[in-house]
Amino acid sequence: MGTENKVIKCKAAVAWEPGKPVSVEEVEVAPPKEHEVRIKIAASGVCHTDLTYLYDCGKGVQTRPFPLILGHEGSGVVESVGPGVTTVQPGDNVIPLFLPQCFECEFCLSPKTNLCYKNWRKTQQCVLADGTSRITCKGQQVYQFLGVSTFCEYTVVPEYNVAKIHQDAALDKVCLLGCGVTTGYGAALNAAKVERGTVCAVFGLGAVGLATVMGCKAAGASRIIGVDINVEKREVAKTFGVTEFVNPNDHNKPIQEVLMEMTSGGVDYSFECVGNVTLMRAVFESCRAAWGTCVIVGWNETDSLSLAPIDVLMGRTLKGTYFGGWKSVCSVPKLVEDYMSGRIMLDEFVTHTLPLEEVNHAFHLMTKGKRIQTCPDLSAVLAKQSLLLPPFIIHSPF
Structure with a gap:
């Protein structure tokens, strides 16, 4: 793509502090390091969890570091790979995953669970394996939510957090398999x-x-x-x-x-x-x-x-x-094919399409009037997913 080994300047929705609207900024995304993959994001769901970590930190969730780029439900195309990466190559359609699958740990080797703790503590701290992020803005490190950050036109994620999917998959739909629908x-x-x-x-x-x-x-x-x-x-x-x-x-x-x-x-x-x-x-x-x-x-x-x-x-x-019990790297490509063959629904989850610049409006849509409440003070939003394109999507899983 002509950008391999180069820093890429692009747009991202940056949350500078909790409780405040995000702002679309120019950011710099560094090349991938060893066992990392840089992805050009095609579409991204806005999960209610994103909204919670932005506006309700401490209310049922642990605080994450700021400034932060949210988003963990996306799809895209591999732009470049770091040393040692063998599972994907530039041009592949992929879904970045907040749950890894390393194929080596005791959890990955067991059929009893889909959990994997490869770099788990690091990504929960919103950094990659070396303790840093690959994204900066105005000279400052910007943290990557769950190690993913799909509210950015490019992102870098660990190789173990990438599912290679069918080249004919509709990226503006299958991104929804990155979290809510799959779960x-x-x-x-x-x-x-x-x-x-x-x-x-x-x-x-x-x-x-x-x-x-x-x-x-x-x-x-x-x-x-x-x-x-x-x-x-x-x-x-x-x-x-x-x-x-x-x-x-x-x-x-x-x-x-x-x-x-x-x-x-x-x-x-x-x-x-x-x-x-x-x-x-x-x-x-x-x-x-x-x-x-x-x-x-x-x-x-x-x-x-x-x-x-x-x-x-x-x-x-x-x-x-957690993530519906699916072994992430292995199962997500199969779910994509199930969608392509009509065995599962995705299109029906889509309600709105918006550009990245309207991400705050997307959050507003999630909370305006259409709340899912099953008892007093229990709320979630919108009966279906809401799409944010191009190149991003919004949806609410709760």
């Missing part, structure tokens, strides 16, 4: 292992919730109950497979009691797709005793969850999922 879809198929003919309840019908519904339907669930206080979600959710819609505000009793009555004892599988610990308890208590399984999908790093031991002793299972 929800896998929550049903991999974490819960939903069985055919069972009853499921999904709390929070944002993008992650709708993807969870999609996974429940693919697994053959006979009833899929969507729970949300936004009545506009009722029709949207049917598109993805919801068979019944429940608005907690329509009832004068706790939502778990409502579901217990609707299902004569509780659902077989329940999913919390918001990230609020109060709601998590209600979702868990919605499960049927003896074999009900509750999966925590919503992101929360810091708050404590309180449960009644008897609910566990009576045979209910509580578990969580």
Whole structure:
């Protein structure tokens, strides 16, 4: 591309401090170092998690360093590779990943988990393996959110955090597989292992919730109950497979009691797709005793969850999922092909298309009027994804 081994000047949405709007700046992106890949971003989702780390640091999430370039749900084309990279080459279509897969650690070698801790602590600190970022602005280092930073026209990520995908894939759609859709879809198929003919309840019908519904339907669930206080979600959710819609505000009793009555004892599988610990308890208590399984999908790093031991002793299972249980580098290319063959939906998650310069408006859209609330003070946004192109996308997973 004529830029190999050179510093690239490009645009990025820089968050200079928490709680303030981001600003689109000219940044400098350094060439990749050993086992690193520089990617020209084609499209990027705006996940509700991005919004949370910008405006709600400390409220269920740990503070990240600033200045920071957010974005962790993107797709693009490899511009250049650093020494030692063998898995991709310039020109390849790829999806950068916040969850690595090194193929060497005990986790990667185990079929029991999709976790991988290769450079984990570094990327959680928003730097790469050597403790620095590859992006600077006005002479100052800018941190890379989760080691990714897709709100930048170019980014550099570790080789272990890159999935090579089909060259014919629609980059403005498959970027959604970088986080929210993959997480929800896998929550049903991999974490819960939903069985055919069972009853499921999904709390929070944002993008992650709708993807969870999609996974429940693919697994053959006979009833899929969507729970949300936004009545506009009722029709949207049917598109993805919801068979019944429940608005907690329509009832004068706790939502778990409502579901217990609707299902004569509780659902077989329940999913919390918001990230609020109060709601998590209600979702868990919605499960049927003896074999009900509750999966925590919503992101929360810091708050404590309180449960009644008897609910566990009576045979209910509580578990969580990270990135839907998918082995990232191996699984994402297969999910891309599933989309291309029509086995999973992505287009239906898209609601808005905006340029990078309007990223603050994208955040505004996520919070304006269309909130997903499943109990007081629990909020997420927009029934579907919102796209930010070119070259970026917005979506809300919670």
